[in-house]
Every structure is written in structure tokens, then in C-alpha cells.
Amino acid sequence: MSVACRGPRVAIMQPYFLPYIGYWQLLSNVDVFVVYDDIQFTKKGWINKNRFLLNKNPETFSLSLKKASDYLDVRERELSETFDSERMKLLRRMEGAYRKAPFFEEGFDLLLEVLEYPQRNLFSFILNSIEVVKNRLSINTKLVVSSTLGVPRSLAGQDRVIATSKKLNAKEYVNPIGGLELYSRQAFENMGVTLLFQEVQPFAYDQFGHDFVPNLSIVDVIMFLGIEKTKAILPDMGLIEPPVSY
Secondary structure (H helix, E strand, O other): OOHHHHOOEEEEEOOOOOOOHHHHHHHHOOOEEEEOOOOEOOOOOOOOEEEEEEOOEEEEEEOOEOOOOOOOEHHHOEEOOOHHHHHHHHHHHHHHHHOOOOOHHHHHHHHHHHHOOOOOEHHHHHHHHHHHHHHHOOOOOEEEEHHHHOOOOOOOHHHHHHHHHHHOOOOEEEEEHHHHHHOOHHHHHHOOOEEEEEEEOOOOOOOOOOOOOOOOOHHHHHHHHHHHHHHHHOOOEEEEOOOOOO
């Protein structure tokens, strides 16, 4: 049955910088993917940072930001004045970490395209990085920026998700399995939306012959598997309905 007949399958996520494979599996398995721009930036989250493999261990990399109020939205934050020099440092770190990886050129070329984006607004920068990876992985899902939908900022949590889903005439809403206890199946059904949860299937790949370190940035996956093999694992996710009691 076509998407036009059944209504789109929707997911809603924060903007993350080069996130792990599960983000891209979710993105590739829905029809519309909403990216929040009108939410408060938090230093404790992963919006502007992620992890890569360095000497067998996970290491954090990040986009440094201009000093600003802790109460600003993601779309109101800017990259630091020193980003140009920090970009070169990050590229050197990635080159040192992955230059012997089997698909180094594919991974490094993607990273170059992401980091050479000229705008310094944090949300624009991350949204562009999502577009770059999405295109490299041949994902055709439509991206929608949350603030364009007119959903009231006074709504939060489940109420905002349901309102956003209804704005898009969604028939299914998919959330990562970690949010299982945050949502009520009945509340979604009352609005004509089927609630589903994504389970990322466990998988491993060779990382220089060492013990596998999971849940690193998509850059790590591409460095070791390449674009084509990464595309092949995008459908490898399970969708489950929550118990009736939820």
C-alpha cells in the first residue's frame, strides 16, 4: 500500500552530530523524519558531540560553541570563533585514528564535506551534516524541521510528539526502544496513530582486529565497512508494538 494511502510513518529526533548507526536506521525506515530545532540546547546531551575509535578506545569529538545562555534553543547557538582551526585539528585526529582503515578515503571524504560547510549556526551545521550522510547512504526519507510545523512550544514530551504526528497526518510513529516507558500506546491510538519502537539489532565489525567498541559515530562504521556495506545494514532493525498496558 502506498504512503499516500496509509499515511506516513514518522520519527522525531534531536539533531545529533554524526550519530551512531541506529539514528540512520531509524531515518531510513520512516517516510518523514522530524528534526527538532526549537528545543533547548543541553551540554549534557550529544547534540554537538560523538565518539570515534582511538587506539582501541572510544574518544569524544565535539563542535565547540560560542559562550551563550544555557537557555537558548539549538537553533540559537553558534559555533565558536576558533572553529576553523579546531576543524583542522579534528581532521588530523581522524586521519591519525583511521588512516589504515579499509575504507578510509570514503569516510574521510564524507567528514571533509561535513566540516567544510560554511554556516556557523549550530542547527544549520548539524542539519547539513545529516543531509550529507543521508545522501551518501542513498536515504530518500523527507527531512522536516520542527519549527516549520507550527506545533505550540507549550507542548512537551508525549503531547508534542502526538501533535507533531497529527500535523503530518501520520499513521505510525516510531521511537527508539529507550523511550518505551515515556509513551502511552492508548494515547497514540486515541489520535489514530500506531506507536512503534525501534530495536537496533546487535552487530559487530572488525576494528583493526581488536575487541569491538559499539555505538560509535557513523564515521567509524563507514571507515571500516564502506558506504555500500553500511547501506546494507540500514534495514536491519526490528519494529515492535508496546504492550497494551502502555
